Amino acid sequence: MADGATYAHSRGPLKKAEVFKTTDGAELVGEFFLPVNAARGALVMNGATGVPQTFYRAFAEYAAQEHGFVVFTYDYRDMGRSGRGSVRRSTASMADWGLQDQQAARAYVRRNFPELAFWTIGHSLGAMTLPLQQDTDGIDRVICVASGNVSHSDHPWPYRAQALMFWFGLGPVVAGVFGYVPGKLLGIGADLPGPAYWQWRRWCTSKNTFGDEAGRSLPAIHWDQPQTQVKFIAFDDDVMMPPHCVKRLAGDYGKTDTDVTVITPEAHGLKAVGHLSAFSRKNRAIWDQILA
Structure with missing residues (x-):
C-alpha cells in the first residue's frame, strides 16, 4: 500500500505499482504518478471501456509534472494489469467496472492522500456511471471527457454502420462463439469479457440510459453534490460520443447544455481528436484545457 506521508517527500514523478481490492474482493493494479514539488491535489483517472x-x-505524467497533481491510473478487473486468467472465464460486467472498481480506486487514493483536494477525470465510461455511485461526498471536481449517454441511433453515418455491426452483427456472433469479444483480434482494443459486452450492448441499443437497469438492477441515478464542480468536454469530431450525448449525461449531474465545452480540434492546431485520442500524446495541445 502507498504511504502518502512518504510520497510527500519524494522527488518525482514517481511511479509505483499499487495493488488494492474492491469491496467484492476483486484485486486491481494501479500506479501513482507524483509531482516534483508539493501536490495541489489528488486525481483519479477512470479509463474508457477496453482502454488500459x-x-x-503520458497524460498522468503531464498532470503530475506540469499541474502538480498526484495522479492515479488503474485497470478495471480482468483488464490490462488487473487481468486474472482467461478473459473467457471472466464474469466482469460494465457495472462492476463503473461502480465497484471506480469506487474502490477513489477510496484507495483517499486513504493514501486524505489531506489533498480530490479530483476525478472520467473518460467515456469513466464518468458515465458516477451519478449511480455511493460515497461521492468529498469530490472537489469531476471532469467528464467524451463521456455521455449514447444509443446506436445517435451515431452519424457512416460510423453508425460500424456500430450496428458491433451490436447486431459481428459482435453478438463472436461473443456467442468465443464467450468474449476478442478485441485484439478484431482491432478494436482490449479483449472484452462476455458479461461486459452484453451489458454494454443493452445500454447502447436502448433509448434509455443504462437500458432501464438504473433503479432496478442498478442504483438509481442520483447526483446531489452541489459542492462538486463538474466539467464536461466533448469533441465535435467524436462520432462515437457526439456532443449531444455528452449534454444528455450533463442532465444526470443536474447540469445543462451550457455546462458542456465542445472542443474543435482545428482550434488547437490538431487534425482530429475523436473519442479515444483525447489523452494521446499527439493531442497534448488540449491537455491544459482539460485540466483547467
Whole structure:
C-alpha cells in the first residue's frame, strides 16, 4: 500500500505499482504518478471501456509534472494489469467496472492522500456511471471527457454502420462463439469479457440510459453534490460520443447544455481528436484545457 506521508517527500514523478481490492474482493493494479514539488491535489483517472491504464501514462505524467497533481491510473478487473486468467472465464460486467472498481480506486487514493483536494477525470465510461455511485461526498471536481449517454441511433453515418455491426452483427456472433469479444483480434482494443459486452450492448441499443437497469438492477441515478464542480468536454469530431450525448449525461449531474465545452480540434492546431485520442500524446495541445 502507498504511504502518502512518504510520497510527500519524494522527488518525482514517481511511479509505483499499487495493488488494492474492491469491496467484492476483486484485486486491481494501479500506479501513482507524483509531482516534483508539493501536490495541489489528488486525481483519479477512470479509463474508457477496453482502454488500459498505460494509454493514460503520458497524460498522468503531464498532470503530475506540469499541474502538480498526484495522479492515479488503474485497470478495471480482468483488464490490462488487473487481468486474472482467461478473459473467457471472466464474469466482469460494465457495472462492476463503473461502480465497484471506480469506487474502490477513489477510496484507495483517499486513504493514501486524505489531506489533498480530490479530483476525478472520467473518460467515456469513466464518468458515465458516477451519478449511480455511493460515497461521492468529498469530490472537489469531476471532469467528464467524451463521456455521455449514447444509443446506436445517435451515431452519424457512416460510423453508425460500424456500430450496428458491433451490436447486431459481428459482435453478438463472436461473443456467442468465443464467450468474449476478442478485441485484439478484431482491432478494436482490449479483449472484452462476455458479461461486459452484453451489458454494454443493452445500454447502447436502448433509448434509455443504462437500458432501464438504473433503479432496478442498478442504483438509481442520483447526483446531489452541489459542492462538486463538474466539467464536461466533448469533441465535435467524436462520432462515437457526439456532443449531444455528452449534454444528455450533463442532465444526470443536474447540469445543462451550457455546462458542456465542445472542443474543435482545428482550434488547437490538431487534425482530429475523436473519442479515444483525447489523452494521446499527439493531442497534448488540449491537455491544459482539460485540466483547467
